[in-house]
Amino acid sequence: MVTTAPCENPLFQTFIEAGVEAGYGYTEDQNGYRQEGFGPMFMTVKDGVRWSTAKAYLDPISSQRNNLKISRNVLVTRVLFSGNRAIGIEIFKKGRFSIIHCDREVILCGGSINSPQLLHLSGIGPADLLKKIDVRCLIDLPGVGENLQDHLEVYVQHSCKEEISLYPALKFHVQARVLLQWMFTKKGWGTSNHFEAGAFIRSRAGIRHPNLQYHFFPVAANYDGRAPVKGHGFQAHMGPMRPTSRGFVRTTSKDPRKPPAIQFNYMQTEQDRQEMIEGVRLTREIFAQKAFDRYRGPELAPGASAQSDDEIMEFVRSRGESAYHPTSTCKMGRGETAVVDPEGRVHGAENLRVIDASIMPSVVSGNTNAPTIMMAEKLADKIRQVEPLAPSDAPHFVAGSWETEQRTPS
Ligand SMILES: Cc1cc2nc3c(=O)[nH]c(=O)nc-3n(C[C@H](O)[C@H](O)[C@H](O)COP(=O)(O)OP(=O)(O)OC[C@H]3O[C@@H](n4cnc5c(N)ncnc54)[C@H](O)[C@@H]3O)c2cc1C
Structure with missing residues (x-):
């Protein structure tokens, strides 16, 4: 709204x-x-x-969906794998660790600080960093946690x-x-x-x-x-x-x-x-x-x-x-330092996505909240295999004199 x-x-x-x-x-x-x-x-x-x-998307449906369970005050501590396939998560709640299995996918949305931390704890990240913290390296992805912008x-x-x-x-x-x-x-x-x-x-x-x-x-x-x-x-x-x-x-x-x-x-x-x-x-x-x-x-x-x-x-x-706009620590793209593909899927892993501000390849030229929601909407369409909206060619303003002048009066 x-x-x-x-x-x-x-x-x-x-x-x-x-x-x-x-x-x-x-x-x-x-x-x-x-x-x-x-x-x-x-x-x-x-x-x-x-x-x-939470107010815009979850509250209106939280009491109507029997396929939605919201747990509060839970710390997700790592993603669980069978080979390279994500099969669930480990959580910490009220002093106890427990496990939640998934049938389809694990989608991380912990933000630009916590999503890379969770990937590291799950064995996905730069091999030397994982060695230092004594986590077995499952996928050597050097870009996880790097490229932080604000x-x-x-x-x-x-x-x-x-x-x-x-x-x-x-x-x-x-x-x-x-x-x-x-x-x-x-x-x-x-x-x-x-x-x-x-x-x-x-x-x-x-x-x-x-x-x-x-x-x-x-x-x-x-x-x-x-x-x-x-x-x-x-x-x-x-x-x-x-x-x-x-x-x-x-x-x-x-x-x-x-x-x-x-x-x-x-x-x-x-x-x-x-x-x-x-x-x-x-x-x-x-x-x-x-x-x-x-x-x-x-x-x-x-x-x-x-x-x-x-x-x-x-x-x-x-x-x-x-300005509290951290982004880009699990950047989308191809190449050695990219972490997710254009659909938010973690390179080298199966059934694991990251969808939050961390996947922006670089920080947007504006405030980050609405663009993060927009990315989530787009990727939700991908997950649900809904036909995406047609690409827009809406015109946008570029000052005619931008090459020679710093200001453009109306
Ligand atoms: C004080 C402040 C003011 C801001 N003001 C604006 C503004 O006016 N306009 C604007 O455009 N942007 C603003 N932003 C930025 C905007 O809020 C972020 O860009 C946006 O929320 C990023 O969304 P996200 O989904 O990546 O991460 P978040 O919104 O941070 O969501 C991540 C969620 O994951 C949870 N989480 C993390 N790790 C775990 C874990 N291990 N287990 C369980 N849960 C976990 C967190 O508690 C959090 O709820 C502001 C940010 C802050 C901090």
Whole structure:
């Protein structure tokens, strides 16, 4: 269930106006014909409630299907095999290990961190890594857990001269009120993720599709809820969409309850660093537009002292944060480092698929939730042998001047 953000706080419209004023176009649907530009964002929210895949797909059928059993608080610990054929899984629940057999297939959907860990624990992965954790190698697949990607973001923060931001929501007693209002009426601030305006832009001429994304937030606050200053503010989250740095998820113990080593290797390449530095400068230009004159107070982050490339990179190093978009650790494709085929089947294994964000060959140029659901829908059709939808040749926007110009007004 997708809803369009209402953008009632005037700061959202101001951000969109500032983007247009800075020479970027307006787009009413970043997921439609035109991604490039400034406009409202969409939320996976229904009637004021975040609409998870469990709510959207499982809840409506969970009581009607006798071929569906949902177990909660279960840790899947490994896949069981007969030869190379998956025949079930081992699970850990309430302090006990037990086994569930399957007639047809095992489908892993533990996400980009846990699916590779489960494959490692099941004997599928780089042979040397499996040897280190004392797991017998069933299939030597060097790509399992490698190729980890994510979107790193920084926030450019300003204080706000008018008392219109969400700053009050950072106070505990207001949070309690917002929670109660949401619980009893499904109305108010609790119904939104407050990323209601955003943008996709190109950081320089010569790039065909947007490589930077913005989420605008009408308060100056970190993800953990802490505010850099007491008072009203706003911020734009900005980050490169197609990073070239690669990290890994490597299982460190045969005990499935031990977390794997996760290393993102953000900003390892010159391209990633350059795009981030360009992005911070372009964001400052957007906040400097007339539309923000009424609201713009001093820049809180990166702050006046961060001007040179090195100073901006220092800010990125100390304040960069994950957008929580890990992908690509069981990448789809052919070749030595691919893990699954175009139908999500693990190379070298039978009756075993992975269907989650880990199979994206590279992270998508946008947010990852909807594309993951889309991949699952497509592969569900394959599993059920349903005729796939006809390929679409819907037109999409490419700025006519992309080779020579960085901005495209509407
Ligand atoms: C805080 C946060 C905010 C986000 N906000 C957005 C957003 O606004 N927009 C957007 O597009 N994307 C957002 N994302 C990203 C989005 O949620 C993910 O891209 C998407 O959920 C990936 O889906 P997945 O199926 O690959 O993995 P997940 O959704 O992580 O699903 C994996 C599931 O497997 C379970 N699991 C894992 N291992 C085991 C095991 N061994 N045994 C049993 N169960 C297991 C996990 O508990 C989890 O329920 C956000 C992510 C986070 C963390």
